[in-house]
Amino acid sequence: MSRVVQWNALDDAARREMLQRPAQKVGADTATTVASLLDQVRNEGDVALRRLVAEFDGVTLERFEVSESEFEAATACLASSLQGAIVEAAGRIEHFHRAGMGAVHVVQTAPGVTCERMQRPIGRVGLYVPAGSAPLPSTALMLAVPARLAGCRDVVLCTPPRRDGSADPAVLFAAAHCGVRRVFKLGGAQAIGAMAFGSASVPACDKLFGPGNSYVTEAKRQVAARDDGAAIDMPAGPSEVLVIADGGANPVFVAADLLSQAEHGPDSQVILLSDDDGLLARVEIEIARQLVDLPRASIAAQALAASRLIRVGSIEQAFEVSNDYAPEHLILALREPRAWLPRVRAAGSVFLGDWTPEALGDYCSGTNHVLPTGGAARWCSGLSVASFQTSITVQEAEPHGLGAIGPCAMELAAAEGLDAHRLAVSRRLEAMA
Numbered sequence: 001m002s003r004v005v006q007w008n009a010l011d012d013a014a015r016r017e018m019l020q021r022p023a024q025k026v027g028a029d030t031a032t033t034v035a036s037l038l039d040q041v042r043n044e045g046d047v048a049l050r051r052l053v054a055e056f057d058g059v060t061l062e063r064f065e066v067s068e069s070e071f072e073a074a075t076a077c078l079a080s081s082l083q084g085a086i087v088e089a090a091g092r093i094e095h096f097h098r099a100g101m102g103a104v105h106v107v108q109t110a111p112g113v114t115c116e117r118m119q120r121p122i123g124r125v126g127l128y129v130p131a132g133s134a135p136l137p138s139t140a141l142m143l144a145v146p147a148r149l150a151g152c153r154d155v156v157l158c159t160p161p162r163r164d165g166s167a168d169p170a171v172l173f174a175a176a177h178c179g180v181r182r183v184f185k186l187g188g189a190q191a192i193g194a195m196a197f198g199s200a201s202v203p204a205c206d207k208l209f210g211p212g213n214s215y216v217t218e219a220k221r222q223v224a225a226r227d228d229g230a231a232i233d234m235p236a237g238p239s240e241v242l243v244i245a246d247g248g249a250n251p252v253f254v255a256a257d258l259l260s261q262a263e264h265g266p267d268s269q270v271i272l273l274s275d276d277d278g279l280l281a282r283v284e285i286e287i288a289r290q291l292v293d294l295p296r297a298s299i300a301a302q303a304l305a306a307s308r309l310i311r312v313g314s315i316e317q318a319f320e321v322s323n324d325y326a327p328e329h330l331i332l333a334l335r336e337p338r339a340w341l342p343r344v345r346a347a348g349s350v351f352l353g354d355w356t357p358e359a360l361g362d363y364c365s366g367t368n369h370v371l372p373t374g375g376a377a378r379w380c381s382g383l384s385v386a387s388f389q390t391s392i393t394v395q396e397a398e399p400h401g402l403g404a405i406g407p408c409a410m411e412l413a414a415a416e417g418l419d420a421h422r423l424a425v426s427r428r429l430e431a432m433a
Contacts (some may be wrong), residue, residue: 004280004309019325022267022306023214023238034189034218041193046200052190059165064201066183071176074169086174089364093145096366101385112401119389124154126195128210131160135168142368143209144178150388155180160187189219196223196230211236233387234380237373238267242327244318247276249333255286260359266302272309273318280309319343326377329358346378
């Protein structure tokens with residue numbers, strides 16, 4: 001990790017460079033590679049998928065879909081303690097997400113004019129669960145629980161195969177616990193292509209969900225832009241965390257939080273903002289001390305190369321920087337963190353105080369860990385039940401309701417020069433008269 005940077009000593013260009021995500025620096029090469037992979041899947045289907053699985057995952061698969069016997073074997077080999085943790089986490093995730101489900105509303109906007117909003121589940125959804133350097137059963141819960149609550153008819157899940165051709169047993173157990181029985185051993189951009197375009201084995205989906213590396217994120221972006229592709233939830237790419245800490249923060253905790261995100265992958269990014277020189281110095285020492293004991297130290301070290309310790313002039317300025325960056329995860333290691341919450345304008349998920357590690361949100365607090373990355377928190381939100389639904393508005397006018405608001409519609413139609421619109425109303429009014 002680079003030495004402490006003095007934010008107020010940088011010009012605007014240097015500040016932009018300081019906060020640039022690693023994935024944004026290799027965007028052009030990634031886009032070209034992904035476009036080629038998607039074209040192969042679109043044009044060749046299962047033939048391309050088998051070739052790409054062999055190339056990227058090192059295994060030859062005749063059948064991609066997980067069988068019932070594989071589900072049973074996954075449960076049998078999984079420690080009961082891990083099974084219990086998955087079930088426990090799923091319960092809290094469901095509790096939180098059920099409470100946040102949107103309510104149907106019906107209002108009278110004028111006497112005799114009723115407007116309402118109803119919700120319908122998306123028909124077939126595709127879930128992507130990473131399992132490259134680290135399988136993520138928690139992601140299976142974060143995706144499958146809200147999909148089930150939304151009432152989606154068909155749920156398809158893709159996750160990369162292991163070297164022996166099997167899917168990670170914890171991912172399979174989590175999926176099955178949430179009612180997902182169609183799981184395919186496919187990973188990377190090719191999995192996104194399979195779910196977007198469909199193949200002889202994999203059904204085409206209406207909308208795709210889930211986080212991934214820069215290739216998966218780019219694949220989602222590209223299929224969403226194609227007429228024959230699929231909608232996506234959000235840009236949910238390489239993990240990132242930004243910590244705002246004051247002089248009273250515990251440097252051991254702050255360093256641990258930074259490392260917990262750095263170990264996700266080489267293209268992750270972690271940033272610490274503080275107005276206290278002593279705290280920054282202590283965190284820097286702690287990062288070096290804790291790093292050597294991590295099994296994924298080499299991965300975390302690569303992420304730390306693009307990460308930053310930044311000295312700001314004040315905590316107020318830290319929030320200005322954070323809102324511009326719009327982090328996926330924002331930790332407020334402050335003495336009165338809730339009092340600062342109104343300053344947060346853009347973040348995927350916020351963690352308040354010294355005793356709320358970001359890891360709780362990753363696993364079992366109940367909130368969703370599929371969150372916007374790359375600055376997308378400025379304009380989109382993390383995953384919820386509503387992400388798996390469409391909202392449909394309905395209106396009904398009784399004759400006296402049409403009489404009340406019809407003249408308004410006619411006036412606006414005339415102003416826009418749309419005479420057929422005006423006549424659609426006036427002819428009814430004439431019939432009523």
